Amino acid sequence: MSVIVVATSRPKPEKRAEVIAALEAAIVRVHAEDDGCELYALNETSDRLVMIEKWRDQAALDAHSRGAALAELQGGLNGRLTEPTEVVVLTPHPAGTARQGAV
Template sequence: MSTSAQSPVVVVASFRPRPEAHDLVRSALRTAAERVHEEPGCELYALHETDGRLVLVEKWSTEGHLDEHGGGDALKELHAAVDSRLLAPAEVLRLSPLPAGRPEAGQL
């Protein structure tokens, strides 16, 4: 699945922290969000929680901006802080929009 260079890109990243590390991982994700919000092209970087999982919903202006984020210091530091505290590696899905219905409600 690919997008054009100028299309927004949505990412969903799911983290399953070890139970004893849940608060630490949540705190690290919140700290990272503050830094990531300042990165070029970041339109959305929102943390959510469900059933012991922490889920980031992201929206980037372009794939290029997302690629820059992927190599940036905030993400490197986040991985260093949380990877050993997860039950499994983070699941990251890079999504391409399939607009439907009203434009303002049919896509992020």
């Protein structure tokens, strides 16, 4: 079963561009890997950056969690956030239509 991750980072205002650059570099690396990533997408508001991720299964997420792309990203975020990244791991609960009822 798929696993959904929502990771919210709040950059220091003066470090926002650096945080975005670190996230964009991670996106390129993760998209290039054949590791069970079905979605790895950056979204934003004025004060936070939100990664929406979808992994084939828990094993794929676990591999990502141990991988070089995430380790490099964590280094790129170090000292640039107002607080630690909030990571929420979700189990899908599809409802409604297949196209609209699940990420």
